[in-house]
Amino acid sequence: MASESGRIDSLDALRGFAIFGILLINIQVFSGWGFVASETRQALAWSEWDEPIATWLDILVRAKFYSLFSLLFGYSFMMLAERVQHGPVRYHLKRMLGLLVIGTAHSLLFSPWDILMLYGAMGFFLGAFLSVRASILAACGVALLMITGVALWFAPRLGLADLGGSLSLRLLQENVPALSGGSYPEVVEANAYLSVSVFLDRIEHLRPLRVMAMFLFGAAAARLHLAERDSGHVRLLVAVALAGLVLGTALAMAEVKLTEDTLTSEMVKLVGEVGAPPMLAMGYGAILLLWWRGNGLLTRAVRSALAPTGRMALTNYILQSAICICVFYGMWGDRFASLSLAALMLFSGMFFVGQMIFSAVWLRIFTQGPLEWLWRWQIKRKRPRLLR
Template sequence: MAINVATMFRVSIFERFLSDGNDGTSLDRVLYWILMAGIDLKALALFSLLFGVGLAIQYDHLSADSRRTTLLVRRLAFLMLIGAAHLILIWNGDILFEYAIAGFVVLPLLFCRLRILTIAGTALLAVFLLSSFLPPIASMPSRAWMAQNVAEATRIYGSGGFAEVFVFRVQELSGFLPLHLSIFPRTIALMLIGAAAWRAGLFRVGSRASRWLPLVAAIGLLAGGILAVAHVNGWLHMGWRAELSFERLGTVLLACGYGATVVWAANRADARQLLTWAAPIGRMAFTNYLMQSVIFGWLFYGYGLGLFGKLGVTAALAIGIGVYFLQIVISAYWLKRYLYGPVEWLWRSAMYGTRQPLWRA
C-alpha cells in the first residue's frame, strides 16, 4: 500500500526513473528514502513467497479431493479474470494478473517432491540474480517516452474523466510490460521457494525447519538491509550490471528477513499479541487490495478528487495509512459476522463451482 500510494497513485510510476526523489520537503525526501530502501520491491518479493505458500496450502488441503487439479485451475483462472478487470478498469499497477499466470507455471511443480521444488526455485532465482549480465527480456521505454508519459499522466489522471483515464490507462500498458517481464522469473522462483518452505514445515511450531527462523531473519535483515541501503545511497561502485545483481539479492534477502521475523514472532505467544491486530485485514487481503485501488483511484484521478501530481510523499502516505487503518476496523467488523471477505467468498464459490457459506452461525 505504501509503495503504491506514494509512487503509482500519487504520480506516474515512470517519474521514479527520471527523478532521484529529492523533490518536496525534507520529510518527503526522508520518507521516500525509507520507502525505496525498506519496502520498494521487497513487499512484492514477500508477496511472491506468500503466494507460493498459499498455493502449497491449497494443494495440501485438497489432497483427498479427486478434483484437486481442476479446483486449483479454477482458483487461478478466477484470479486472472479479476486481475484483468482490475488492470483495465481500475488501476494498471495490478499484480494479480501476473501472479495468476505465474501460478499456472508453478502448479505442475506442486506435484513434485520438496527437493525438486527447492532446486527449481533456487536455480531460477540464481538465474534471475545473474540475468543483469544477459540481454534483457524486453527493453525499457526511452527517457523521452517516459518524460512524455509523465506529462500526459499528470494532465489526464489529474483532471480527466473516467473515459479519458480509461483510454490512457490502456495505452500506458505497453510501458509496464518490460517491468513485469523483468521480475517474472523472480516471481516464479519465489513462489516455488515459498511452496518449499511450507512443505519443509517452516510454519509449523516446533518443527526442525522452524528452528532456523531466527537465523534466517537475522541474516536477511542484516545482509539485505546493508545491500538495500548501499544501493539507494549509490555506494555500490562496481558497474551497473553487478550493482543490479546485488540490488536484486538485497531485495530478496530483506524480504525473507521480514517474512522470517513475522513467522517467528507469530509462533511465540508473547510476541503474537503484537500481530493480532493485522489478522483481520490479512484474512481479507484480496478484498482490501482491490478496495484500496478503488479508493485511491477516486482520490487521485480526475473523475474523483483529482489529487494526482498535487501531493508530496508525506501527504499521500498519510492518506494511505488512514485508509489502511480504516480497513483494519472494517475487516474486524466484517469478520465478526461473516466467514470470509466478500471477494474471498466469491473466489471460493467460483473455485468450488457452488455457493459457499458466508454468514457465521
C-alpha cells in the first residue's frame, strides 16, 4: 500500500522491523554485556534467563536482521533508480558517497560496529545492475553466497583464515576498556581502533560478499514489485516465506547447536553460517509482506506503527547508537556491563516503543527525518523542504 507521498507503507514497516532486530543485537556491545566473562554475567539480576535468550537470539536474530536491512537497501536502490529519470547512476553514486560520509562519522563518534560504511562501499557496485532482470539478479546473489561458502571452507585449509584475526582481537581487547571508563575523546580514539578491528573481522568473514548478495536479492524483489499490495506474486511470497523460515531456522539451529568436531558437522555449520541469515531474512520479509497485504484492524495497526520508524531508518539507526552510549558508557550513564541480557531485552523493547512514538510525532511536523533531510540535501545540492 502506497502512501500519498508515493512511499510503500509495507516497505517502511519492514524497515522499522529490521531496525528493532538490529537493536537487539547491538545493545549487547553498547551495554558491555558481550565483553564480560560468564562469571560476571551470572551475578547480574535476571541472569538465569540469559542463556536461552542468547541461544534464540543467535538462531533467529543475529545476522538475520542486518541481512534483512541489506535486502531492503537493495530494494530501495532499484525502486529509486526506476523513479530517477535523468542520470540514475550518477544519482546513486552521490547517494553512496553521502552514505560513506555519514557511516564514517557514525563509526568514529558513536559506533565502530557501523554498517553504513560497508553499505556505501558495496553500494557503488550496484550501479552496474540497473538494467539486469530479476532472475539474473537473484542468480548473481546465489553465486556470491556460494563463492563465500567455498572461500570460507578452503581458507583455513590454505592457512588464510587468520590473516587479520589476531590484530583484530588485540585491538578489541586494548580499546574496549575505554568505553567503560574513558572520556569522550578517549572513546572516539578507541572507536577509531575498534573500527579497524571490525573491518578486519568483516573481511575475514567475507561480509562484503554477503552484503552484496542481499543487495541483489533486494533489487530482484524490487524488479517484481513484491512490496506493493497489488503486484501479485502471492505464490512466490508464500514459497519464500515457507522455505526461508523452515529451512533457515533449521540451518541456524544446526549452526548453533552442533558441537561435534567432525567433517560433516563442520560442513553443516558452514552452510548454516552462510545460508541461514539470507534465508531467514527473506522468510521474515515475505511473511510480513503477505500479512500486510491485508486490511484488517491488527494488520493496519502494526503496519502503521512500524512505518514511521522505517521512514526514518537512517536517523533511528544512528539515534540508537547515540542514546545507548549515553546510557551505558562510563563517561555519562556509567551502566557498562551492569545489566543482564534479559534486562537489556526489556530495555530494548521500551526504547523501540519510544522510537516509534518519536518517529510518528516527528513525521507529523516534518516531511522526513533529520539525517534523511541532510542526506537528500547532499544528493540534490539544494535544500529540501523540512517543515510540512
